[in-house]
Every structure is written in structure tokens, then in C-alpha cells.
Amino acid sequence: MDESLLTFPKGGVHPSESKTLSEHLAIETLPVPEEVDILLQQHFGAPCKPLVDKKAKITEGDLIGEVSGGLGAGIHTSVTGTVKGIGPAAHPVSVTSAAVTIQTDREAPAITYSLTDWRTLPAEELKKRVKAAGIVGIGGAGFPTHVKLAPPPEAKIDLLIINGVECEPYLTTDHRLMLEHPKEVLEGAKIILAMLGIKECHIGIEANKMDAVELLRKTARDNDSNGFKITVDALKVKYPQGSEKQLIESITKRRVPGFGLPFDVGVIVQNVGTTKAIYDAVALNKPLYEKVITISGRGISRPANLRVRIGTRLSDIVSYLGGTKPDLARIVLGGPMMGFPISTLDVAVTKTTSGVLFLTEEEIDSRPHGSCIRCGWCLDACPMGLQPNEIGVYVEAGRPQDTAQFGLFECFECGCCAFVCPAKRPLVQFIRLAKLKAKR
Amino acid sequence: MTVKEADLWSVAVSPHVKSHESVEKIMWTVVACLMPSLILSIFVFGFQTLIITAVSVISCVATEAVSQKCLHRPVTVKDGSAVLTGVLLAYVIPPGVPYWMPILGGVVAIFVTKQLMGGIGFNIFNPALIGRAFLVATYPVAMTSAWLPPVLDASIFKYMGPGVDAVSTATPLYVLKHYGLEALIEKFGALSTMYGNFFIGLRPGCIGETSVLLLMLGGLFLIYKGYITWHIPVSVFGSVAFFTWVFGGEGFFSGNPLLAILSGGAPLGAIYMATDYVTSPNQKTGQVLFGIGIGALTVLIRLKGGYPEGVAYAILLMNTLTPALDGWFKPRRFAPAKGAVK
Numbered sequence: 001m002d003e004s005l006l007t008f009p010k011g012g013v014h015p016s017e018s019k020t021l022s023e024h025l026a027i028e029t030l031p032v033p034e035e036v037d038i039l040l041q042q043h044f045g046a047p048c049k050p051l052v053d054k055k056a057k058i059t060e061g062d063l064i065g066e067v068s069g070g071l072g073a074g075i076h077t078s079v080t081g082t083v084k085g086i087g088p089a090a091h092p093v094s095v096t097s098a099a100v101t102i103q104t105d106r107e108a109p110a111i112t113y114s115l116t117d118w119r120t121l122p123a124e125e126l127k128k129r130v131k132a133a134g135i136v137g138i139g140g141a142g143f144p145t146h147v148k149l150a151p152p153p154e155a156k157i158d159l160l161i162i163n164g165v166e167c168e169p170y171l172t173t174d175h176r177l178m179l180e181h182p183k184e185v186l187e188g189a190k191i192i193l194a195m196l197g198i199k200e201c202h203i204g205i206e207a208n209k210m211d212a213v214e215l216l217r218k219t220a221r222d223n224d225s226n227g228f229k230i231t232v233d234a235l236k237v238k239y240p241q242g243s244e245k246q247l248i249e250s251i252t253k254r255r256v257p258g259f260g261l262p263f264d265v266g267v268i269v270q271n272v273g274t275t276k277a278i279y280d281a282v283a284l285n286k287p288l289y290e291k292v293i294t295i296s297g298r299g300i301s302r303p304a305n306l307r308v309r310i311g312t313r314l315s316d317i318v319s320y321l322g323g324t325k326p327d328l329a330r331i332v333l334g335g336p337m338m339g340f341p342i343s344t345l346d347v348a349v350t351k352t353t354s355g356v357l358f359l360t361e362e363e364i365d366s367r368p369h370g371s372c373i374r375c376g377w378c379l380d381a382c383p384m385g386l387q388p389n390e391i392g393v394y395v396e397a398g399r400p401q402d403t404a405q406f407g408l409f410e411c412f413e414c415g416c417c418a419f420v421c422p423a424k425r426p427l428v429q430f431i432r433l434a435k436l437k438a439k440r
Numbered sequence: 441m442t443v444k445e446a447d448l449w450s451v452a453v454s455p456h457v458k459s460h461e462s463v464e465k466i467m468w469t470v471v472a473c474l475m476p477s478l479i480l481s482i483f484v485f486g487f488q489t490l491i492i493t494a495v496s497v498i499s500c501v502a503t504e505a506v507s508q509k510c511l512h513r514p515v516t517v518k519d520g521s522a523v524l525t526g527v528l529l530a531y532v533i534p535p536g537v538p539y540w541m542p543i544l545g546g547v548v549a550i551f552v553t554k555q556l557m558g559g560i561g562f563n564i565f566n567p568a569l570i571g572r573a574f575l576v577a578t579y580p581v582a583m584t585s586a587w588l589p590p591v592l593d594a595s596i597f598k599y600m601g602p603g604v605d606a607v608s609t610a611t612p613l614y615v616l617k618h619y620g621l622e623a624l625i626e627k628f629g630a631l632s633t634m635y636g637n638f639f640i641g642l643r644p645g646c647i648g649e650t651s652v653l654l655l656m657l658g659g660l661f662l663i664y665k666g667y668i669t670w671h672i673p674v675s676v677f678g679s680v681a682f683f684t685w686v687f688g689g690e691g692f693f694s695g696n697p698l699l700a701i702l703s704g705g706a707p708l709g710a711i712y713m714a715t716d717y718v719t720s721p722n723q724k725t726g727q728v729l730f731g732i733g734i735g736a737l738t739v740l741i742r743l744k745g746g747y748p749e750g751v752a753y754a755i756l757l758m759n760t761l762t763p764a765l766d767g768w769f770k771p772r773r774f775a776p777a778k779g780a781v782k
Contacts, residue, residue, distance in 0.1 A: 015455075015459070245774075330451070336455060337454060340454070341452060365457070371560050382771070383774065384774040418455050421458075424462065
């Protein structure tokens with residue numbers, strides 16, 4: 001590996017990438033399903049109130065849910081059809097959530113969006129469009145983008161970082177988006193720069209996607225820079241390179257303080273998928289109601305990078321791809337390092353679903369765990385310099401409330417510790433338990 | 441939406457993928473790295489070294505299984521850690537001891553030192569070394585005199601059966617301590633010959649401690665695998681060499697550091713005993729201080745103590761400092777919050 005590649009200073013691991021399963025597959029569009037379940041709680045924050053009633057006729061892109069107060073973003077219907085009902089549906093994280101179930105009208109004409117020249121619009125109008133489109137951080141936690149792009153006035157933002165790292169194994173959606181929509185990603189970055197009123201942007205991409213690095217560099221060169229300075233950086237392949245704080249340090253050498261946010265060091269980070277969604281919202285006036293997700297793992301008949309409507313049930317995706325394999329052992333929403341396992345295929349795709357992995361027993365390694373042998377590998381692997389070993393031992397000994405001293409609340413649960421642990425200890429689980437019991 | 445029982449899948453907290461390393465793999469790899477020394481010991485000290493090692497391993501594994509049964513714990517002998525303790529215990533025993541002796545050592549190493557302390561990961565002391573210390577305390581004569589001169593005529597069965605006492609000899613460190621360098625040269629040949637023989641392992645000593653060459657090759661493999669780092673072995677060697685050079689001669693700065701490393705238990709101790717995860721510090725600074733402490737105590741015991749060799753006690757003494765070293769040298773926090781508990 002080239003020594004000159006940028007990287008973060010401490011910890012990190014090298015899980016088997018398994019990206020070859022899907023990285024060469026062009027994005028494919030899933031046919032519109034017969035029914036979709038649009039969850040009213042798509043991500044953290046306040047749940048939306050439904051704006052439609054049962055039997056209402058709605059058109060693709062209509063606003064159907066809105067937050068009445070608190071942090072959140074509006075939700076749009078991803079299909080044209082009739083509201084079949086509003087009731088509980090399986091939720092990837094919260095077990096169940098209210099959802100609007102829509103029966104698709106298969107005869108409905110396709111909706112098209114026409115390009116507008118965003119450069120003539122004032123920053124306020126750009127922000128308004130992002131908010132109206134219901135955009136959230138679709139690469140991760142689903143933080144509302146219009147809030148993230150309105151930092152407090154005292155924060156002196158001078159740099160935008162576009163996160164194209166995609167360090168989670170298996171996932172290839174950002175990779176495919178950069179390869180197939182390089183212009184849109186770059187335009188999206190310029191839109192964000194215009195909104196923030198700054199000039200400089202770095203796009204960080206792991207060196208296992210050099211084709212995307214080269215293509216974005218070439219696209220940036222071949223197009224008018226409009227006075228913006230966009231640099232594409234190749235980063236060392238090391239998990240969790242795409243974690244916000246690690247990425248900022250890799251590129252800028254600035255360190256986000258503990259419990260701080262990127263704007264404390266003058267940076268705003270946006271994921272590639274979100275950047276593309278911002279482009280769609282601003283240049284096309286298209287709300288966020290479809291997204292590209294990776295379907296991979298050795299437990300699915302045909303891996304794919306799929307463009308799906310939000311609300312599509314996983315069961316529809318699985319049957320489109322030819323079903324699962326008999327040795328399927330676990331289904332994970334998101335990447336294998338931080339994703340959520342799900343127990344049923346009745347779960348619907350949300351704005352933050354980055355992929356669905358169908359993992360076999362061979363891939364997940366569910367051997368029982370043993371005692372901590374104090375090898376210290378987790379200490380070397382932790383990118384935050386914490387002591388996961390001690391947290392685990394304390395939790396097992398019934399003293400989770402005493403673990404803040406080991407850096408408990410600085411942990412962002414990247415999973416490096418549990419990944420390297422030779423005793424297979426569920427360290428992230430111990431840490432989550434401790435977080436429930438300990439006080440900051 | 442109805443959920444059918446058959447559609448439910450197993451769930452667990454992330455991460456869902458794990459590295460391919462395991463305690464089992466580490467332990468068996470270390471055991472494998474120690475095997476060349478065992479083969480050499482059969483040719484140097486005779487076939488009974490294999491028997492002593494086998495008895496020691498069986499004793500440790502049996503003790504582990506029985507004590508785990510009695511203590512109502514899951515039986516984990518397959519993880520290889522008891523096998524490793526058995527091999528290491530045999531390696532720090534002289535090759536001429538009676539065959540029953542490692543049985544006793546194994547019981548003390550596993551039951552008292554490891555299982556009574558809470559099992560793997562909870563022992564304060566290195567089990568094999570406590571086993572050895574117990575044997576030295578209870579059978580001092582056998583443990584300090586059952587040395588055998590190397591077999592140079594390939595008759596590996598010659599020390600089996602009665603008459604072993606007749607051939608017993610002294611270790612280089614014993615000769616050096618009690619009779620000086622000239623006597624050592626008289627017994628083992630000129631320094632250059634001695635270095636070569638000792639490096640390969642042709643000298644009296646404990647079963648598995650003699651071949652610096654084979655022990656180091658195994659150690660390099662363990663470093664390559666990432667199972668150990670250089671910090672502890674290098675600081676032990678450096679410290680033994682330095683303190684021997686300063687204090688080990690007639691006057692100051694006249695000791696022979698090379699001889700100090702080649703002639704005793706330092707290689708086995710530094711590479712395979714002091715690097716035991718459970719009983720050594722886990723941060724680099726702590727590890728280097730740990731290694732320096734072992735070296736200093738080793739030289740102190742060799743020069744001023746009652747025994748010619750002190751590596752085992754030096755490691756055991758430094759084991760007691762491990763919790764403190766881990767407390768003093770913690771990982772540096774990436775970005776602790778202001779006012780966070782550190």
C-alpha cells in the first residue's frame with residue numbers, strides 16, 4: 001500500500017472487504033413493488049405525523065408525513081397509488097413503527113423532473129429545497145441535512161468534506177454512485193459549497209476505489225470549477241476510515257474534540273449519497289424517495305446494487321434477486337461492522353438503509369465467547385484510544401456504572417475491538433449495556 | 441403484516457464479522473513454535489525429555505479438566521492454554537528429574553495458579569513458573585542438580601533407567617557463579633566454541649531452554665504473526681546484557697553480556713514466558729519497563745542470590761507489577777471530553 005495515502009493516526013482494523021461480490025455490478029432499478037410501507041419514523045429524531053388518510057389517492061413525490069416539532073425531516077411517497085392503511089410495521093431498529101402502506105397504481109405515468117439552473121438561485125432557496133425534499137444523512141444516522149447545513153454563526157466553516165470512503169465491508173453503493181454519477185456528485189458538492197458560502201471541498205475515497213478517484217479527478221478537471229476548489233483524496237484502506245472524526249483527521253489533521261462536532265474544527269462532512277440527493281433536490285426539485293442500496297453477502301442468490309423506492313419491503317427485493325441460499329444465517333441492514341441485524345424480511349427500506357447483507361454462518365462466526373485473556377489487541381484496534389477490555393470485564397462483574405473512566409462515552413461503536421478480540425467477546429454489546437447504566 | 445416463525449433470523453449486536461484469530465489458534469501456534477526445541481532436546485538430552493514433557497502436558501490438561509468440572513465451569517481444555525502451560529513447565533525442568541515430578545508441578549500450575557484464581561485471564565502469575573517455583577521449593581536437590589551433559593553419540597536412550605546420577609553435571613551459569621570464567625572455559629571450551637554450542641543448544645540446562653537459535657526462530661514467527669511484539673523480549677535481552685556488562689565482571693563494565701544471554705533461561709523466559717498476555721502489561725511503555733525489570737532482577741539474582749539462574753523468579757516478581765504498570769500506562773485517548781474521567 002502506498003505510504004503517501006492519507007490516514008488517521010491510531011487504531012483501525014482490516015476486515016475482509018468482500019466488495020468484489022458487487023463492486024462491478026452497475027446500478028439496476030428495481031421494478032416498482034405492488035405495495036410499499038413508508039415508515040413514519042425513518043431515523044432518529046421525532047417521528048412524522050401522517051398527512052394523508054386511508055384511501056387517499058397520492059402521486060409519487062407527494063409529502064405524506066411531517067414533523068410537528070423537534071428534529072426531523074418530511075417524508076414523501078415513493079409511488080403513485082392509494083393509501084391502504086396507516087398502522088404498525090416492522091422497523092429495522094425500533095422493532096415497530098407507524099407506517100403508511102400504499103397500494104401502487106401500476107398504470108400511473110412515470111414522473112419526470114426537469115433540470116433547473118441552481119447557480120441563479122440564492123443560498124436561502126437552495127436550503128429551502130433541501131429541507132422540502134426531506135433530505136437526511138443517508139449514509140448513516142439520518143441527521144436532517146438542512147439542520148447540518150445551517151451551522152451556528154460562531155462556527156467558522158472553511159471546508160466541506162464529501163465522504164466517499166465507504167469503509168464498511170460489502171457495501172458498494174457510494175462506489176457505484178461515484179462511478180455512474182460523477183457529475184451529479186461534483187455538482188452536489190458545489191451546491192453545498194454555495195449554500196455554506198465557502199470555496200474548498202475535499203472528497204475522501206479509500207484507495208480500494210481508485211477508479212472512482214481517477215474518474216472524479218478527471219470529471220473535476222474537464223468541467224468548469226465555477227471558482228470552487230475541489231480536491232479528490234485517496235485514503236488508506238483501513239476501517240473506520242469513513243467515520244466522521246477519523247476522516248476529518250485523515251484529510252485535515254484537525255482533531256474534533258471529545259463530544260464535539262465537525263463544525264468545532266470548521267468542517268462539514270456529507271456522504272456521497274446525500275450529496276447526490278442534494279443535487280436531485282436542488283437541480284431537479286426531486287424529493288428523496290428512492291435510493292441506491294447494496295444487496296450482498298454469500299447468502300443471497302444474486303448480489304446487486306439496486307435503485308429502490310423507499311418503503312420497498314425486503315421480501316420484494318429478495319424475490320426479485322432469486323431468493324436466499326439455504327446456508328443464510330443472518331440478515332443485516334447496513335454494513336457488517338455497525339449494521340443492525342433483522343429477524344424478518346417484512347422490514348421496509350428507509351432513507352438510511354445503505355445495504356442489506358445476507359450472511360452465511362461462515363461469514364458471521366457466531367462461536368461462543370470466552371474470558372478476556374488481556375492480550376490488549378482491542379486497545380491497539382480502538383481508533384479512540386479507549387479500553388474496551390476493561391469495560392467488558394466490569395460489565396461482566398456487574399459494575400457497568402463504573403466504566404466511564406475507560407472512555408465509555410467517547411465510543412462510537414465502530415466494532416474494531418470486537419472484530420479483533422481472539423476470545424470473540426461481544427465488546428460492543430458490553431459497551432451498549434454500560435452506556436445504559438453509567439452516567440456521563 | 442403477519443410474521444411467520446420460519447421467517448425469523450438470528451440476531452446479535454454488531455460487528456457481524458470477526459477476525460479469524462482465536463485464543464485457540466494463538467495457543468496452538470505458540471505450542472507449535474516450541475516444538476523444534478523439544479525435538480532438539482530429545483537428541484541432546486535423550487528420549488526421557490519427551491516423556492517428561494508428555495507427562496507435564498497430560499498433568500496440566502487433566503488438572504484443568506478436573507478442576508473445571510469441580511468448579512462447575514465449562515471445560516475449555518481444547519483452547520490449548522493448558523497444553524502450552526504443560527510444555528512450558530517441562531521446558532523449565534532439568535532433563536534428569538523423575539517422571540512423576542511434572543505431575544505435581546502441573547497440578548500446582550493449573551489448579552492453584554490458574555483455576556483457583558478464576559481460570560484463563562484471571563491468574564496473576566505465570567502458571568508454568570509457579571509450577572517450577574513450587575518444585576524448586578519442594579524438591580530442591582533434583583531441581584538444581586539433575587542436569588545432563590549433551591548426548592553427542594546419538595544414543596538417545598542412554599540416560600533412561602538407573603545410573604543417571606553418575607553422569608549429572610553442572611550448568612554453565614552454575615560453573616560461572618561458583619568457579620568463575622576460567623573454570624567455565626575449561627569445562628565448555630574456548631569462548632568462541634562455547635558461543636556456537638550454546639547458541640545451537642549443546643549445553644546442560646533445562647529441557648527446553650538451551651537452544652537460543654530455535655527459540656528465537658519461533659519468537660520471530662510469533663512476531664510475524666502479530667501474536668507478540670518485540671518490546672518485552674528485546675527489553676529483557678537488553679536489560680540482562682546491560683546489567684551483566686556493568687556488574688557481572690571483576691570490576692565494573694567488564695561482564696560478558698553475550699554469555700549471559702546464551703547460557704541461561706533468558707531466551708525462553710523473554711520470548712515465551714514474559715510475553716504471556718495475562719500476566720504482562722498491554723501497553724508498549726509498560727512492556728518495556730516490565731522487560732527491563734525482568735532483566736535487572738535476573739542479573740541481581742544471578743550475581744547476588746542463592747541460585748545461579750534467576751529468570752523465573754524475576755518474571756514472577758514482575759508479574760506482580762503488571763496491574764500497576766497497566767494502571768500507570770494507559771492508551772492515550774484520541775479526544776477525551778473536557779472534564780471527562782480519565
